[in-house]
Amino acid sequence: MSIDYTGKNLILESSNLEAGKVKWQSPSNIALVKYWGKFGNQLPRNPSISFTLTESYTETEIEYSEKIEKGNRIELEYLFNGQENEAFTARVKKYFHELLPIFPFLQQLSFKINSRNTFPHSAGIASSASAMSALALGLCSLEDRFFGSLAADDDYERKASYVARLGSGSACRSIFAQAAMWGRLESVPASSDEYAIPMKDGLHELFQDYRDSILMVSRSVKSVSSSAGHQLMDTHPYASVRYAEARKNCNSLLSVLRNGDLERFVEIVETEAFQLHALMMMSSPSYVLMEPGTLAIIGLIRQFRHDTGIPIAFTLDAGPNIHLLYPAKYLTEVELFIEEELLTHCEQRGIIKDKVGAGPLEI
Numbered sequence: 266m267s268i269d270y271t272g273k274n275l276i277l278e279s280s281n282l283e284a285g286k287v288k289w290q291s292p293s294n295i296a297l298v299k300y301w302g303k304f305g306n307q308l309p310r311n312p313s314i315s316f317t318l319t320e321s322y323t324e325t326e327i328e329y330s331e332k333i334e335k336g337n338r339i340e341l342e343y344l345f346n347g348q349e350n351e352a353f354t355a356r357v358k359k360y361f362h363e364l365l366p367i368f369p370f371l372q373q374l375s376f377k378i379n380s381r382n383t384f385p386h387s388a389g390i391a392s393s394a395s396a397m398s399a400l401a402l403g404l405c406s407l408e409d410r411f412f413g414s415l416a417a418d419d420d421y422e423r424k425a426s427y428v429a430r431l432g433s434g435s436a437c438r439s440i441f442a443q444a445a446m447w448g449r450l451e452s453v454p455a456s457s458d459e460y461a462i463p464m465k466d467g468l469h470e471l472f473q474d475y476r477d478s479i480l481m482v483s484r485s486v487k488s489v490s491s492s493a494g495h496q497l498m499d500t501h502p503y504a505s506v507r508y509a510e511a512r513k514n515c516n517s518l519l520s521v522l523r524n525g526d527l528e529r530f531v532e533i534v535e536t537e538a539f540q541l542h543a544l545m546m547m548s549s550p551s552y553v554l555m556e557p558g559t560l561a562i563i564g565l566i567r568q569f570r571h572d573t574g575i576p577i578a579f580t581l582d583a584g585p586n587i588h589l590l591y592p593a594k595y596l597t598e599v600e601l602f603i604e605e606e607l608l609t610h611c612e613q614r615g616i617i618k619d620k621v622g623a624g625p626l627e628i
């Protein structure tokens with residue numbers, strides 16, 4: 266059943282509202298089963314599952330005051346890293362405008378938004394996931410502050426996830442600690458295309474502090490923009506096969522995340538990374554986003570796994586950089602391997618040491 270967040274009553278009455286601010290930090294996430302293909306208003310063609318990260322996050326402060334001018338024009342200024350950013354201002358204005366049926370009070374306020382990322386631009390980390398989830402959490406905080414309507418944690422998180430999804434699909438998964446699943450899957454009754462659900466209870470302790478070392482093969486922007494990428498799936502000859510594969514991989518991964526079978530984990534995660542890239546290579550137009558360094562690192566990862574029996578696995582976003590996933594207990598061996606063999610294939614030996622984390626935080 267579709268959720269109705271039409272916020273007819275969420276209109277501010279007072280004409281002398283005190284100015285104030287809310288601030289959230291929200292992490293990025295790395296998909297294990299990938300979301301690639303969407304329809305309607307930001308609905309996924311297949312379910313996806315991700316780990317929520319710790320170190321790679323966006324911090325967003327929303328300052329508000331009463332808007333003097335009447336009407337539905339969105340009054341907003343967006344600063345990124347302390348600098349006014351026209352592209353972000355335009356994107357967020359459009360987003361707020363689209364959110365007016367849910368949060369009508371957005372047209373009654375004037376906003377100054379300040380945000381920064383802890384990770385560099387185009388580091389192979391989905392910045393829209395952290396940015397849009399931080400913003401959505403901030404908007405839910407405003408609703409709760411003005412109307413007290415989101416008292417229960419579940420209500421709050423579900424609405425934040427729903428609203429984040431409208432900004433960027435993968436952002437809806439960042440709302441939850443450790444791991445999240447987004448998209449309807451018949452075997453999971455609570456799953457939905459409209460918001461993500463947490464997976465804390467279904468997560469083996471091995472995964473609760475899993476490591477993600479992000480290897481920056483290239484720092485230049487070479488990814489396919491996500492909107493262009495999802496669109497490629499509308500006419501993709503393998504689309505229906507892909508959606509069926511993703512469902513199958515979600516079901517298998519859900520068991521693996523519960524039972525801690527790392528051999529299966531490696532298989533599923535690497536298959537998903539390659540399916541995403543194979544889809545892009547077979548799209549029209551087609552994209553090759555892996556670089557020589559990406560393939561060199563993948564070869565070395567597989568060799569290391571074969572030689573040591575340590576179950577490290579790689580995954581990829583829509584770009585050339587590698588996310589190397591492994592259990593925390595192998596940290597010493599894997600860090601040495603990265604240092605000695607992998608960093609030489611990274612631009613300026615670039616790496617971000619991240620791990621599965623506790624989710625967003627209000628500051």
Ligand code: DP6
Pocket residue numbers: 295296298299300301307313391393432433434435436491492495541582583
């Ligand atoms: C390859 O969430 O960035 O990272 O909904 O258009 O904002 P939009 O797309 P976006 O797509 C993410 C694609 C992916 C896989 C994933 O995170 O599941």
